[in-house]
Amino acid sequence: MSTTAAQHAPYGAVAARARGLTKAYGSGETAVMALDSVDVDVARGRFTAVMGPSGSGKSTLMHCLAGLDTVSAGQVWLGDTEITGLRERELTRLRRDRVGFMFQSFNLIPTLTAAENITLPMDIAGRRPDERWLEQVIDTLGLRDRLKHRPAQLSGGQQQRVACARALASRPELIFADEPTGNLDSRAGLEVLAILRGAVDDLGQTVVMVTHDPGAAAHSDLVVFLADGRIVDAMERPTAENVLERMHLFTRSARQTPGRDVARGRLGVDDTAVED
Numbered sequence: 001m002s003t004t005a006a007q008h009a010p011y012g013a014v015a016a017r018a019r020g021l022t023k024a025y026g027s028g029e030t031a032v033m034a035l036d037s038v039d040v041d042v043a044r045g046r047f048t049a050v051m052g053p054s055g056s057g058k059s060t061l062m063h064c065l066a067g068l069d070t071v072s073a074g075q076v077w078l079g080d081t082e083i084t085g086l087r088e089r090e091l092t093r094l095r096r097d098r099v100g101f102m103f104q105s106f107n108l109i110p111t112l113t114a115a116e117n118i119t120l121p122m123d124i125a126g127r128r129p130d131e132r133w134l135e136q137v138i139d140t141l142g143l144r145d146r147l148k149h150r151p152a153q154l155s156g157g158q159q160q161r162v163a164c165a166r167a168l169a170s171r172p173e174l175i176f177a178d179e180p181t182g183n184l185d186s187r188a189g190l191e192v193l194a195i196l197r198g199a200v201d202d203l204g205q206t207v208v209m210v211t212h213d214p215g216a217a218a219h220s221d222l223v224v225f226l227a228d229g230r231i232v233d234a235m236e237r238p239t240a241e242n243v244l245e246r247m248h249l250f251t252r253s254a255r256q257t258p259g260r261d262v263a264r265g266r267l268g269v270d271d272t273a274v275e276d
């Protein structure tokens with residue numbers, strides 16, 4: 001995903017696209033401009049990471065691209081379908097058929113078992129899971145002996161893995177992942193990243209992942225950097241070191257810009273984030 005992604009992928013090879021995407025929360029003096037006229041193309045069959053300071057608009061961008069949030073101005077497409085202006089029913093169907101989600105809040109149904117949560121989107125859609133793929137996902141995520149447990153009986157990390165399995169189970173074209181490794185220990189986090197990488201390399205799926213972790217971003221093909229609701233930079237074939245260096249550059253330039261909030265935490269490069 002980038003403002004220049006069209007240079008890498010021909011028109012039509014775009015999984016999601018936004019033009020002039022603007023999102024404001026509230027109105028008047030308290031209005032927050034979360035996204036400010038963003039143009040992006042999410043190239044099909046690639047793994048894109050979205051990074052940026054806390055509050056820069058990463059989650060909002062993901063929600064708007066996924067059709068989970070309305071936009072204040074601009075247009076969004078999923079594949080060739082413009083979703084801005086689509087009726088809720090059509091939008092729900094489109095999301096159900098094409099998109100998988102992994103969010104910070106796992107959105108698991110408390111009364112269902114892990115196994116039932118994993119297959120719920122397919123059950124709703126009346127689709128049968130590919131059993132071999134499902135078994136592979138369950139084993140890779142280490143959920144085999146937790147399938148009969150309800151979310152309250154699972155640790156945060158295990159709930160995250162169930163949410164991850166649910167997003168992957170139906171092999172959606174496009175996976176949106178918001179901090180998918182945030183609650184996992186490093187081994188489980190690496191496994192999730194390997195699964196996402198494999199989904200792109202082996203299955204041709206498209207992944208968009210929000211992360212604060214340069215190590216996680218290094219698993220992607222392209223890192224897009226957001227600041228103040230705008231795309232300010234992009235990096236192909238990232239390494240953790242290069243991403244970290246770029247984040248520090250942003251921190252330094254923000255410190256040198258009078259009038260901006262340069263508190264280290266607000267810029268999303270707190271020590272835990274960069275040292276992961």
Ligand SMILES: Nc1ncnc2c1ncn2[C@@H]1O[C@H](COP(=O)(O)OP(=O)(O)OP(=O)(O)O)[C@@H](O)[C@H]1O
Nearest residue numbers: 025026032034053054055056057058059060061268
């Ligand atoms: N529902 C909302 N109501 C009002 N303001 C909101 C709402 N959601 C987000 N915002 C504001 O919009 C801006 C962008 O938020 P967003 O959550 O997209 O940032 P982010 O980069 O994902 O942050 P973080 O890294 O902390 O998760 C922030 O200033 C945030 O406070």
